[in-house]
Amino acid sequence: MFSYVFMKILETRPRSYDRNINRASLGKIRAIKRQIANQATPGSKVLEIGCGTGELAGMLVAAGCNVEGFDLSPSMVGAARERIKSEGLGDSFTVHNAGVDSMDIFADRSYDTVVSTLVFSEMSDDERRYALANAYRVLSPGGKIIIADEVSPRSGVLRFLHSMTRAPALLGTYLVTSATTRPLDDIAGELTAAGFVVGKYARSQGDSFAVVVAVKPAGDKNDEPA
Amino acid sequence: MMSLLKTIWGLLFRLFPCPAPTGLREIGHPGPQSPVLVTCNFDLTIKRLKKALEGLDVWLLVAQSGGVNVWCAAGGDEFNTHSVVSAIKTSGIGRKVTHRTIILPPLSGPGVSIAAVRKATKWNARWGPVRAEDIRRYIKTGFRRDEGMRRVTYTLTERLDTALGSLFPFYLLGGALFALFDPSLLVNYLLVATAAFLFFFLALDSIPGERGIVKAGYVALALLVTLAITEFYHPNGSPYRSSLIIAVVMIFVYGSELGGLAPHLPSDLDPFLARLGVGAVGNVAFAGTVRTELLNGYRELTYDHEICEGCRNCFEICPQGVWRMGEDSKRAILADRDKCTACRACLLQCQSGAIQAKKRDRNEPAGNSYIYL
Numbered sequence: 001m002f003s004y005v006f007m008k009i010l011e012t013r014p015r016s017y018d019r020n021i022n023r024a025s026l027g028k029i030r031a032i033k034r035q036i037a038n039q040a041t042p043g044s045k046v047l048e049i050g051c052g053t054g055e056l057a058g059m060l061v062a063a064g065c066n067v068e069g070f071d072l073s074p075s076m077v078g079a080a081r082e083r084i085k086s087e088g089l090g091d092s093f094t095v096h097n098a099g100v101d102s103m104d105i106f107a108d109r110s111y112d113t114v115v116s117t118l119v120f121s122e123m124s125d126d127e128r129r130y131a132l133a134n135a136y137r138v139l140s141p142g143g144k145i146i147i148a149d150e151v152s153p154r155s156g157v158l159r160f161l162h163s164m165t166r167a168p169a170l171l172g173t174y175l176v177t178s179a180t181t182r183p184l185d186d187i188a189g190e191l192t193a194a195g196f197v198v199g200k201y202a203r204s205q206g207d208s209f210a211v212v213v214a215v216k217p218a219g220d221k222n223d224e225p226a
Numbered sequence: 227m228m229s230l231l232k233t234i235w236g237l238l239f240r241l242f243p244c245p246a247p248t249g250l251r252e253i254g255h256p257g258p259q260s261p262v263l264v265t266c267n268f269d270l271t272i273k274r275l276k277k278a279l280e281g282l283d284v285w286l287l288v289a290q291s292g293g294v295n296v297w298c299a300a301g302g303d304e305f306n307t308h309s310v311v312s313a314i315k316t317s318g319i320g321r322k323v324t325h326r327t328i329i330l331p332p333l334s335g336p337g338v339s340i341a342a343v344r345k346a347t348k349w350n351a352r353w354g355p356v357r358a359e360d361i362r363r364y365i366k367t368g369f370r371r372d373e374g375m376r377r378v379t380y381t382l383t384e385r386l387d388t389a390l391g392s393l394f395p396f397y398l399l400g401g402a403l404f405a406l407f408d409p410s411l412l413v414n415y416l417l418v419a420t421a422a423f424l425f426f427f428l429a430l431d432s433i434p435g436e437r438g439i440v441k442a443g444y445v446a447l448a449l450l451v452t453l454a455i456t457e458f459y460h461p462n463g464s465p466y467r468s469s470l471i472i473a474v475v476m477i478f479v480y481g482s483e484l485g486g487l488a489p490h491l492p493s494d495l496d497p498f499l500a501r502l503g504v505g506a507v508g509n510v511a512f513a514g515t516v517r518t519e520l521l522n523g524y525r526e527l528t529y530d531h532e533i534c535e536g537c538r539n540c541f542e543i544c545p546q547g548v549w550r551m552g553e554d555s556k557r558a559i560l561a562d563r564d565k566c567t568a569c570r571a572c573l574l575q576c577q578s579g580a581i582q583a584k585k586r587d588r589n590e591p592a593g594n595s596y597i598y599l
């Protein structure tokens with residue numbers, strides 16, 4: 001049982017963010033990114049929501065993907081651009097300084113995969129709905145979305161334990177950053193509401209962390225380009 | 227119940243953040259033609275707005291401000307262009323109304339660029355009135371702003387509100403200290419703190435000095451004189467000694483940061499910290515976020531009449547009435563520069579570059595410069 005709410009503090013220092021979140025999660029976050037990259041199809045086009053410093057994007061490029069990412073924080077985008085230089089990612093990773101609300105700049109049916117790690121728990125209900133609707137729109141039919149984030153455990157007992165372990169971290173985080181995160185209550189339901197078909201849904205860390213894969217069905221009649 | 231607790235918390239700790247969920251709210255029974263108002267996600271603000279709007283049918287779009295009120299959040303970059311753009315685009319308000327007019331709270335002027343909101347959303351953004359009580363009249367008169375709707379006031383109720391909000395944390399803090407170390411002095415402390423703060427906020431304009439820190443100096447002096455008198459009558463040590471000394475410190479703390487409390491005075495702490503290179507203390511942003519130019523030594527706002535395009539933005543947004551529009555030239559005129567509190571709203575809203583932040587140059591004649599930060 002663990003909470004990532006303190007990531008709001010780590011985010012304020014993009015240069016050390018990757019190192020710190022990995023230490024704090026005992027390497028788990030990096031392992032999940034590896035796993036996502038390992039399962040990627042070489043040559044596919046990926047859109048990353050809230051790409052941070054571009055750690056996952058770098059792994060995806062190494063796996064042969066072409067990644068476009070965006071992040072709201074200018075300093076995160078700065079760190080991602082430094083990575084493009086230092087890791088020689090060149091044109092295989094482009095990054096925009098934009099929030100979820102700017103997802104309308106990405107064209108219909110132009111990506112094979114949308115990924116997002118530890119970002120949805122920072123969004124408002126409206127932002128998540130908007131992000132999922134746009135992810136659906138920009139994916140090619142048959143394309144998939146992968147979301148890894150903190151979730152609310154399903155059983156009442158675990159949920160209670162989770163909120164208890166979370167409380168001190170939440171308070172500390174709030175005092176330092178005036179910001180907080182919310183574990184996702186029903187990400188599968190939200191994905192379904194956006195039109196996706198939820199596939200693999202792996203839970204870990206006392207049911208409080210999830211990696212969800214969902215697919216945009218190939219034959220969606222409502223999604224013919226205008 | 228939760229809501230009542232939040233209201234009480236909001237009133238007593240009104241200087242602390244208290245976030246409410248963001249998103250679209252219905253007031254009355256709004257329809258496709260109903261006006262859309264934007265506000266922050268400070269719980270107390272939303273409650274007061276709802277009260278002021280009772281009986282009207284409007285959409286209230288609550289945007290992210292970190293649970294802080296509009297003005298403070300705009301000054302600290304918590305309530306910014308992105309908050310408003312994101313709220314407009316992700317809330318789906320465009321599907322609920324047929325018009326494309328959105329009314330912004332003018333005290334968001336230091337953080338929300340109206341031109342950038344228009345550009346990013348294609349919505350026709352306009353400034354509403356400063357005070358919630360005027361919204362009804364503003365809507366009834368077809369979104370017309372009169373002079374009173376542009377300017378901040380500092381009425382008796384508002385003064386009591388800030389005095390109470392400032393006092394309460396000190397009641398708790400000092401109360402706890404006295405209760406621990408010397409409970410017999412607790413009542414004295416509460417009396418002194420209340421008297422000092424009520425006097426400070428109610429008599430603020432009559433206390434000499436232009437800046438809060440100077441005014442605080444006079445109040446501190448009065449408190450020290452009181453201390454001397456009580457010491458005179460209590461040769462064995464005045465029971466008011468500790469209370470009065472704490473009150474002196476408190477008055478200086480608040481006096482230096484009146485920018486955040488009294489709407490017509492600038493902050494003294496901000497530029498001071500900026501000079502030391504400090505932009506934020508913990509999560510409290512001083513000059514570090516939006517006011518980066520302050521940190522870089524750009525301490526002067528200047529106005530160039532030649533460049534002005536007469537868009538009226540500065541005149542509409544300045545809550546202090548510093549600007550006037552020229553009758554024939556149609557350009558802005560710096561009518562009352564002494565009233566400027568350096569909120570920087572005009573700097574953000576001016577699109578022509580006529581208003582700029584510059585490095586202070588002591589050799590240059592004062593010229594157009596109108597405020598030293």
Ligand SMILES: C[S@@+](CC[C@H](N)C(=O)[O-])C[C@H]1O[C@@H](n2cnc3c(N)ncnc32)[C@H](O)[C@@H]1O
Nearest residue numbers: 007050051052071072073076099100117118119
């Ligand atoms: C905890 S970090 C995770 C970064 C990266 N995905 C990773 O796993 O290393 C969350 C990131 O989401 C970004 N973010 C939060 N809300 C966002 C929004 N509405 N639009 C775009 N990015 C956002 C933040 O700026 C931050 O970089």
Ligand code: SF4
Nearest residue numbers: 544566567569570572
């Ligand atoms: S003139 Fe001064 S008070 Fe008025 S908007 Fe500009 S900075 Fe703010």
Ligand code: SF4
Nearest residue numbers: 534535537538540576
């Ligand atoms: S000074 Fe700037 S904001 Fe004011 S009227 Fe001229 S162009 Fe507009």
